[in-house]
Amino acid sequence: MSECKSGVDGEIPDAIGFRRTGYDATDGSVLVEVKTSRADFLADAKKSHRISGGIGSWRYYMAPKGLIDPNDLPMGWGLLQVNERGHVKALAGHATYFKGRHDEYLRQACLWRFLDVDVSREQFLLVRALANTGDPQKVLIMLREANNRAARLTAAVERIAKALGLPQHTSSYEVERTARLLRQRIEHDFNKMSCLTTDIARHG
Template sequence: MKQLSLLSGKMEKTMTHDELVSRAKKWLKNTFHCRVVLSELVAYTMSGETPDAIGWINGRSILVECKATKNDFKADEKKRSRLNGMPALGDWRFYLTPPGLIVKPKDGWGLYEVHGRRIIYISGEKYTNCGQSPFESDKGSEIAMLVSALARMSITRKSCSKSSLY
């Protein structure tokens, strides 16, 4: 299925959720220079979240929720971690969508869209590495995710008995 891009004026293929997640991982790694990026990792956390993509840089976390449809976006608002006062992942929180899916993100969130090979800022919060982040993330849940990822790595590595993760 194709849709008209408002920025380029060209017809673009509608992206699937998996394609958006793949782009989000690369975006966190290449644009934000996150040293660690996890995607769709299911781990036991207090927040109960399974982020589409999350990365860490300089002690801060950047959460990216990928929304391919309006129904997906509406379902996100019902998550326990989206209720005010509930623990949640991400010092910075962004939506990544195809063009024109969301007009205005929730307070504190940023909205970015995929236009061809580019990811473009649309509205809301914009990341800055020197300013105050809009949220204080649930660091306990983030650490639980990282520990879960490390445990899975050490189980699957054949040489883990002689080496350590650095």
Template structure:
């Protein structure tokens, strides 16, 4: 069961995605057909973003070894969110962004420049350097789960 801090980081990450133009945002979804359980996922018309909340260094180091971190997974763009100072830019795997939280304040430590968020293989202003290979079947499963929950009146964020 995630800690209160983990859940708070996920809520802050979801709000950050909404401020960045992601109209469909969900957190802590377990989805049939998807081996990943994203702490936060957001969708725009052309792309998706996954945010992984980390409250300890050990959790971060273990996360980097998961198979879907090196193979296609969910999230064209991927970020870690953590308390300020827990993870540094030098710790990050290639093409990952980093968000630090201090209280309710979020600092974008590492991320692409601007608010373009282009789709796959679109190299606008260097954004292709940040893109990951996605598992489109898994992302479709996530979107179906979100749609089903919305249709039945269930919440998609906590």
């Protein structure tokens, strides 16, 4: 959801997403506030919902590269940096651990989580979203299909990880990286063998 008021006089998040899987460590909401100027970033800290309460179990600023220094962030806030090509990189927050070890990611998710979340305003946003959904049953079917597809992909990643001799629950990023390194090694050995075969044939 984006640019939707969280109540009659509530804050208007630039973007917020919700996750509910039944796993408390990662369930919650992620708030993203986009800043394109230094003045806007500094003024944001003075808002009442930044001082106490507010929405978002995890909160991030998103800004162009160099606009916000991680050392200038309010306590508990993360930073998403956007470079000239539009690529987003997490510089602070639990998202920086997403591609690492799963247990460390869960630990960081707990450390970066806001506990004083204004749940009533988040509920207001969810009700607004539901009102604009259309047919809830159709959405439910789509979610089930997406979850089933995610489960199949997870199982496929685990099979590949096992075939590569990687530990259980290795992230898809690590699986891809290991597979890429293995492919490069095979290509290197193949090229080396081809050169050796050519030399043997040349010298009889």
